[in-house]
Amino acid sequence: MRQVPVVLAWLVNAFENSSEYSEYYLDLQTGKHYFYAPMDFPEHEEKVKKMDSQPENFARLPKLDKELDIKIKQDFIDTLDAPLVKEILAKALAADVDFRKALMEDDYEETRREWYKYQNDRYAVFLKEWFKAKGIELVEAEVPGKNDPCGVNKRL
Numbered sequence: 001m002r003q004v005p006v007v008l009a010w011l012v013n014a015f016e017n018s019s020e021y022s023e024y025y026l027d028l029q030t031g032k033h034y035f036y037a038p039m040d041f042p043e044h045e046e047k048v049k050k051m052d053s054q055p056e057n058f059a060r061l062p063k064l065d066k067e068l069d070i071k072i073k074q075d076f077i078d079t080l081d082a083p084l085v086k087e088i089l090a091k092a093l094a095a096d097v098d099f100r101k102a103l104m105e106d107d108y109e110e111t112r113r114e115w116y117k118y119q120n121d122r123y124a125v126f127l128k129e130w131f132k133a134k135g136i137e138l139v140e141a142e143v144p145g146k147n148d149p150c151g152v153n154k155r156l
Contacts, residue, residue, distance in 0.1 A: 001132070005031040005141035012123045015061055024061040025051045031141055033061070062130055064123075072122045073099060076115060085111050 004026065014024040014033050022037045025048075034051075036044040051058040073093050080086045085108065092102035099119075103112035128138050 001135055001137045002028070003137045003139045004028050004131075006033075006138050007031070007142075008124050008127070008138060008140050009120070011061070011127055011138070012120050015064055015123055015127055016119075018061065018063045020063070023048055026059045026061060028057055028059055028136065059131070059134065059136065061127075068126065072119060075122070076118050079118070080111070082111075 006026070011026065011033060014035070018024060021039045022035060023044075025034045025036070026032075027034065034047075036048050038045040038048055052060065070093065073089070076099075077086055077089045077093065080089070085103075088102055088108075089099060091097075092099055099115050100112065103109075103115060131138050
């Protein structure tokens with residue numbers, strides 16, 4: 001299986017922000033991802049075509065599917081013990097209200113943080129499985145600058 005180094009958090013963010021008007025690509029050599037919006041930037045159309053013509057070098061990220069989003073939200077509700085929070089989120093899910101908005105009050109800050117982590121973890125699992133089905137193993141890479149955020153050691 002082909003291994004590709006990625007900063008999974010960045011890939012999850014791209015997946016979460018996907019839309020019908022934009023495309024994200026993963027560079028299978030470097031692990032970097034690229035954003036294109038051909039509808040807003042016509043010059044991106046050529047870049048998208050070029051990347052699509054090189055499947056050995058680039059993979060188009062999947063779009064976040066509404067059914068997956070609903071399933072993850074329902075699964076999160078099922079993990080909760082607090083009846084009031086479960087009720088708030090069940091109503092938000094039924095009304096198609098974003099969980100972040102439903103949990104904006106300070107009383108729900110801990111649950112909101114748990115939701116972010118749960119959602120990101122589930123998106124990461126989905127992406128790993130999606131790429132694995134295509135013969136690609138996503139390997140967590142170190143976040144650039146994590147150990148030396150200002151690049152001080154590079155200059156010494």
